[in-house]
Amino acid sequence: MTAFDTAERRRATDARPVITELIDEATIQSIAEQAWISLVGEEEVLVPLPAELPADVLSSWVDVVGPWTGSVVLTTGRRTAEELSRALLRDSAPPVLDEEDVVDAFGEIANVVGGSIKATLPGHSALSLPSVGASPEVRNASDVCRIDLLWRGEPVAISVQGALPALPSSPDPHHPADPDRSTYENEVPL
Amino acid sequence: MRALVIDDSRAMRRIVSSILTGFGYEVRDAGHGGEALEVLNEGWVPDLATIDWNMPVMDGLQFVSAVRANPAWRSMTMMMVTSESEHTQIVRALAAGAHEYVIKPFTADAIRDKLALLGLLPQEVVL
Amino acid sequence: MTLTATSFDWVRQVVHRESAIVLAPGKEYLVEARLLPIARQMGLADVGQLVDNVRTRPSPENTRRIVEALTTNETSWFRDGDPFTALTTTVLPALLAARGAGERLQIWSAACSSGQEAYTIAMLLEDAMPNAAGRVSITATDLSREMVERTRAGRFSQLEVNRGLPASMLVRHFTRAGSEWEVNASLRRMVTATECNLAAPLPRMGPFDVVYLRNVLIYFDLPTKQAILRRVRSLMRPDGWLFLGAAETTLGVDDSWERVVLGRSSAYRPLKGA
Numbered sequence: 001m002t003a004f005d006t007a008e009r010r011r012a013t014d015a016r017p018v019i020t021e022l023i024d025e026a027t028i029q030s031i032a033e034q035a036w037i038s039l040v041g042e043e044e045v046l047v048p049l050p051a052e053l054p055a056d057v058l059s060s061w062v063d064v065v066g067p068w069t070g071s072v073v074l075t076t077g078r079r080t081a082e083e084l085s086r087a088l089l090r091d092s093a094p095p096v097l098d099e100e101d102v103v104d105a106f107g108e109i110a111n112v113v114g115g116s117i118k119a120t121l122p123g124h125s126a127l128s129l130p131s132v133g134a135s136p137e138v139r140n141a142s143d144v145c146r147i148d149l150l151w152r153g154e155p156v157a158i159s160v161q162g163a164l165p166a167l168p169s170s171p172d173p174h175h176p177a178d179p180d181r182s183t184y185e186n187e188v189p190l
Numbered sequence: 191m192r193a194l195v196i197d198d199s200r201a202m203r204r205i206v207s208s209i210l211t212g213f214g215y216e217v218r219d220a221g222h223g224g225e226a227l228e229v230l231n232e233g234w235v236p237d238l239a240t241i242d243w244n245m246p247v248m249d250g251l252q253f254v255s256a257v258r259a260n261p262a263w264r265s266m267t268m269m270m271v272t273s274e275s276e277h278t279q280i281v282r283a284l285a286a287g288a289h290e291y292v293i294k295p296f297t298a299d300a301i302r303d304k305l306a307l308l309g310l311l312p313q314e315v316v317l
Numbered sequence: 318m319t320l321t322a323t324s325f326d327w328v329r330q331v332v333h334r335e336s337a338i339v340l341a342p343g344k345e346y347l348v349e350a351r352l353l354p355i356a357r358q359m360g361l362a363d364v365g366q367l368v369d370n371v372r373t374r375p376s377p378e379n380t381r382r383i384v385e386a387l388t389t390n391e392t393s394w395f396r397d398g399d400p401f402t403a404l405t406t407t408v409l410p411a412l413l414a415a416r417g418a419g420e421r422l423q424i425w426s427a428a429c430s431s432g433q434e435a436y437t438i439a440m441l442l443e444d445a446m447p448n449a450a451g452r453v454s455i456t457a458t459d460l461s462r463e464m465v466e467r468t469r470a471g472r473f474s475q476l477e478v479n480r481g482l483p484a485s486m487l488v489r490h491f492t493r494a495g496s497e498w499e500v501n502a503s504l505r506r507m508v509t510a511t512e513c514n515l516a517a518p519l520p521r522m523g524p525f526d527v528v529y530l531r532n533v534l535i536y537f538d539l540p541t542k543q544a545i546l547r548r549v550r551s552l553m554r555p556d557g558w559l560f561l562g563a564a565e566t567t568l569g570v571d572d573s574w575e576r577v578v579l580g581r582s583s584a585y586r587p588l589k590g591a
Contacts, residue, residue, distance in 0.1 A: 124276070288484075293475055
């Protein structure tokens with residue numbers, strides 16, 4: 001079954017929107033650029049080029065609950081997450097960043113990007129406080145809008161992904177819903 | 191001039207604090223609305239409070255309402271600084287008593303411009 | 318990387334001369350990122366070609382765009398608020414009193430960039446003088462077609478609406494449009510945007526009662542400043558008002574203007590018989 005078939009069938013059976021009907025890559029890119037200018041530095045540039053993420057990655061995300069429910073997830077190499085946190089803290093960065101500094105600063109970037117993305121969605125939605133850890137799983141491959149960027153030469157991925165599995169009428173063979181692994185069990189304790 | 195920076199993110203508190211310090215403010219900070227009320231109850235009532243919306247324990251909107259309920263704190267200007275950026279949310283915050291609203295992401299220039307509008311830029315900052 | 322060391326040095330010198338801002342070595346990537354859209358818009362392949370083009374055919378307009386792209390991220394709404402305060406407290410009441418009841422007033426926002434100045438004026442009119450707003454039309458002009466189109470669209474990014482626009486005005490005059498904010502239709506109807514090169518003979522416009530020509534003259538040499546002021550005056554009503562940028566003046570440039578102090582700002586009016 002192709003993704004196209006899945007989307008068609010879903011639309012026929014359910015009014016629940018998927019994210020690709022609500023936002024496009026260009027909008028996420030412009031939201032990310034503005035967040036970077038504001039938080040990371042006024043001269044920071046994000047280049048829209050895909051690149052392989054390193055093995056040791058860290059994610060930060062916020063959940064959006066409303067007419068569309070899901071997460072806005074930033075994923076990058078652990079060292080890049082630290083570099084981002086250092087850039088955020090600027091002069092007030094301690095010589096050695098502890099885990100809490102990274103969780104806090106990297107989480108705040110997800111909060112700002114997520115807030116802007118939430119505002120583009122129809123109706124009213126609520127935003128969770130940010131989480132940092134291993135990325136929540138993609139539950140429904142057709143309910144994802146993802147961009148890949150380079151910041152200072154390092155890959156950063158931003159994924160806006162639905163929290164709900166595909167409906168039974170349109171199972172997604174690549175990402176079966178796994179009831180034993182909820183989003184929050186992946187979270188690293190703060 | 192004094193400012194109280196209220197945000198659950200330490201990084202964001204540092205960013206906002208350093209901007210305000212640059213304009214000559216004496217700054218204290220708080221991690222949520224409840225902590226901020228403790229500072230006010232100590233008698234340290236600032237000219238300006240910058241207020242995040244989504245925070246644990248007591249959120250920004252609850253804090254604004256609590257401040258509005260106490261006439262002794264009327265002189266304090268309340269500026270939301272938050273990633274909540276929907277039209278209806280801004281209206282809600284203004285209706286609850288916030289004086290200004292800065293949407294994250296913002297630049298230092300945005301804070302300066304808002305303070306200028308509010309007459310709260312203590313130093314003459316040259317563009 | 319298309320930017321040679323010579324090109325980068327040229328950009329550094331120009332930016333320093335025009336804005337006193339120093340671009341540190343190592344900012345080549347910034348120059349690339351900010352100037353590439355300008356190069357593309359001029360039909361050039363890259364920033365290197367843009368620099369060559371402006372070096373061999375000097376153009377104050379293109380110099381201004383390069384400098385602005387590198388020195389300002391966003392234009393403020395109530396940039397130097399006083400010239401706007403003066404509009405509703407002094408200038409428009411005087412003009413409305415002097416004109417007949419059915420007569421329209423015309424305001425010109427010259428070098429309007431993406432339209433913040435024109436819409437600031439429109440918002441002030443709707444808020445402070447709702448009865449007069451229907452009698453006023455605002456013409457916004459810019460050299461750049463892209464800027465004219467942006468002004469027409471009336472759409473602004475989150476960062477742009479954060480710059481000096483009171484939150485109460487944001488919620489009153491804008492609605493969200495995706496990740497951007499869009500000026501309400503009533504304001505867009507007041508503003509007509511069109512291309513115009515101030516350094517060349519001007520199209521038929523006006524006559525204008527009020528002209529905002531701010532932070533433009535500083536980019537031109539003395540003879541061009543004089544020519545621009547002369548052309549602008551020819552499109553103004555004899556009792557019109559001209560607002561310049563805080564660091565600009567007609568004094569020593571063109572003596573056919575009278576400077577009038579308005580609160581903390583000042584305006585210029587055509588001298589009778591000059």
